[in-house]
Amino acid sequence: MVIDGLTVGRTLRPESVADLAAAIAEEKGSIVPMGSGTQMEFGNPLRAADCVVDLSRLSRITTYNPAELTIHVEAGATLGQIQSALAPNKQALPLDPWNGPSATIGGIAAANAQGPMRAIGGIRNWIIGMTVIHIDGRISKTGGRVVKNVTGYDLAKLYTGSLGTLTVITEMSFKLKAQFPKTSTAIAEFGSLSEALTVVAAIRKSPLQPIACELVGGSGTTNAVWIRFGEHPAAVAWQISQLPAAAWKVFEGDEEAAAWERLRVRYSTLGPVVVRVVGLPSEVGTIMELARPVSWIAHATSGIVLMAFDNADGVGRIRERFPAVIEKAPIEVRRRVATFGVSGTEKRLIREMKQKFDPGGRLNPGRHIDGE
């Protein structure tokens, strides 16, 4: 296996948390945790990859308590596997990361991976507890198994999005949501970006509360607004009826699922460089004008714009005004342009956090902190 141009020394496939902890305690070189490998183009270039820890066999659903709306899983469980376990009870984990149902839940957390339903939150909002393994093999936990909890520091927040550079996430507990009683998606196409932005602005100022609202466009395609509602059927119908005037096509059931799958595939074809730029929802138009991407998918009601470029030359200019993360890029681009663009005191805090958790710099070395 080759990751970021480095040939992996060896791969561990532990079957239990205890085995993994023992193996990590033994290991002297660098350790690279890995789930399904759907996010390997995210993050600063790895410096070393002596030992890959493949978590795919740590994939048990350890406890599912439908009456509590909670589930406890090992980190190698895939999102699809979890949703399948929940579906018979009409429950769900309301996550739809672009990398799809084959992504492992630990990987989704480590990369803080998101999709259209970012409009109602990310994985951080659903985690209630975590067990992790430290670089010296110690096992620790944070949070618990109840849905509301302020006992001790909320370190699950710290581990989420830290790209496996602080600890190896091995078990996670989630609160769940009842499946939406009904969902509907309306899609309309517009002749120009400004028309689409006007409609998005009207939606933002309206009482409508979409669970996803995407602005999709780019070279060779029209500008489309995708909006999805999930509620009591009467409330979904009312919201659809209140959409600003446009040629909306409404999708439900299998057609709706197929439409979102098409958008997911479209995301996977974005590139070679994908940058996530963040501003106020009302600044989406400004961001587009500043960055002039080749194509894009914007979480329009959240102010998050995913932009595809041929290269990363414009990232510096974007970062002068808006925070921007390189979400996907070939290794040679990531060697030249930092992934997160974090600087100053914030960067110092992150560096000190890394130093505290992994003084030898052996856990996913190079991945997280820009330029180090």
Added chain:
Amino acid sequence: MRAEIIEKLRRVVGKNAVVADETELLVYECDALTLFKQKPDAVVFPQTTEQVSGIVKIACEYGLPFLPRGAGTGLSGGALAAEGGIIIEMQKMNRILSIDQENRIAVVQPGVVNLNITQTTAPLGMYYAPDPSSQQACTIGGNVAENAGGPHCLKYGMTTDHILAIEVVLANGEIVRLGNPAGETMGMDLVGTIVGSEGTFVIVTEITIRLLPKPQAVKTLLAAYHSVEACSQTVSDIIGAGIVPAALEFVDDKTIHAVEASVFKAGYPMDARAALLIELDGFQDGIEEMSDAISEICRKNQAYEVRVAKNDQERAKLWLGRKGAFGAMGRVSPDMIVMDAVIPRTRLPDVLAEVDRLSDLHGLAVANVFHAGDGNLHPLILFDSRYPDQVERIHKLGEAIMRVCVDAGGALSGEHGIGVEKKEFMGLIFNDTDLDVMGDVKSVFNPTAKLNPSKIFPSRHACSEIGRSSTTNTVEIGKRVEAMLLGGSRVGH
């Protein structure tokens, strides 16, 4: 405190913004957890972030402990100056700096009172969702420190789910901004790590919060039961049916009797053993059906009365009883302690039965009024501080209740925090490694441990004495709650 230090502090914040008089300092010897007391050496009232930074630098220079304080409504001793030192009182940093209607966010200073945000944004059709019971007094900075909850967190999440960005003063006095208005993690989620750190990581000086559009429709129901089990089962059935009410609150008979005898009289049924206060909100379309479905679940579980508030006035009255419950306890007992614990919600019936048994065993009455929807218990231990043996017994009973909740798979706190109150219980939940890791994270932010020391982590020695004649006094608490609730214009959301 040395005159030289006081003089330096005055140079930072102004002559009248430093309290060092021994008598005046008594006001700050505790927060709303009055069983623990420790007088600070000085209390300073900054008005700007730079002043906070200046104060912190002076504290660092002299090696003094320091900590932030909001309205002092916290129930776990988070704002107790456990080792003395400087309290940085944030109440004068109380401006709402901006409200962005289009993007539904607001930028506020930490001393802004929680309810003021909702009141100020209401004319724009928005509100701030987390609503701790003390929302008429508690500050948003304190909410961020404690990751505060409230009845409506069942549907809308805790404080942490509504904080997008913060400006903070680090323990060395440095000022840094973290997060962004989309609430998007770019790198490491330091904002999420800081929220709920109980004022032991940083001092938050500015907060960007998410506002929500006011729901189109609200339905409030009261369901009365002759048995606690049936009442608890209703909670499980509602959750199990996939309905997420905006709030799902439990009140027992002791609470009902106290409330009905007080100025918070809400018309709760006096013959009920327990009752649920259920609120639904959302779109007009569909809410009747959901309300009917909930009534049906209540009746199926032998609710002998299900009442739906017909208008805002009736709704406000039902909520007045719930929110005034702590204050009404003076009718039942001279003193009380509010506890906070979480259990898996399906364990409500057996845990409540066990709490009853323990209450009998220790000879102290316990009233129950709590956030049933998320299993967040608030046993109120009623006692009389004139009898020292009762004070002794509340600690034993409190610990016993904690153990029951932990054994049921629960947690030590759902919203009040650990502070000094529960730090000795942390070992019930976390092992040494868990606590070491938390300590490591704390040391990154707070390397000298001078920022809000002696909190959260267990120690072998208690940091303060138990005050006998403290304001666990229910009459005093009643007066405060009364001023808060009846003095305010609106109760409920």
